Amino acid sequence: MESRTELDEIYSKRVNAGKRVYFFDIKSTRSKDYYLTITESKKRTEEDGMFYEKHKIFLYKEDVNKFVRALNEVVHHLKTNLMSDYAFDKNDRDTESYQK
Template sequence: MEDRRGYDRDEIFSKKVKAGKRTYFFDIKTTRSNDYYLTITESKRKINGDNFSYEKHKIFLYKEDFLKFVDALNESVDHVKNELLPDFDFEQYSNEDSENELDDELKWE
């Protein structure tokens, strides 16, 4: 019998965020007991000669930790934006996603 440990759980929701050479996936899945959890996956494309592969890192986040995680993330981002880089224009990156998606569609391989 194959041990799959829940990695093939149905995705309830998925959101993809392209960020330069990295792509982040936010996937909501179900447990065997019909509860929900979030996986956050960072995927980075690595070039190996003429081929490429993907290096992936995954975080499993359970509902009891959602608020603590979001609070810590917001506090960390706010600290960088307000204390470490108060004069930096973070809005310059807001249109980058749509431009990258268009560029990806137009590339010939």
């Protein structure tokens, strides 16, 4: 029999971003309902060793369209109104792999 962890991990995408790593994971509930988790993981070093600080957002199906619209709007505003002179694509190390 499959464990709960094997059942609820459906799809995952990892984004390395310097000292941070972002995880976009699609998971399922026991009733086969799906949701998205967005996790930011940052490596921290302290006196007693290294650990990962994590922050997580749960995004449910009824909010997906609203979330994506708001995210697209905010990113568009950032790129066109606030930072139009910044070369976002030039500084994106993963751009080449997405274009293939």
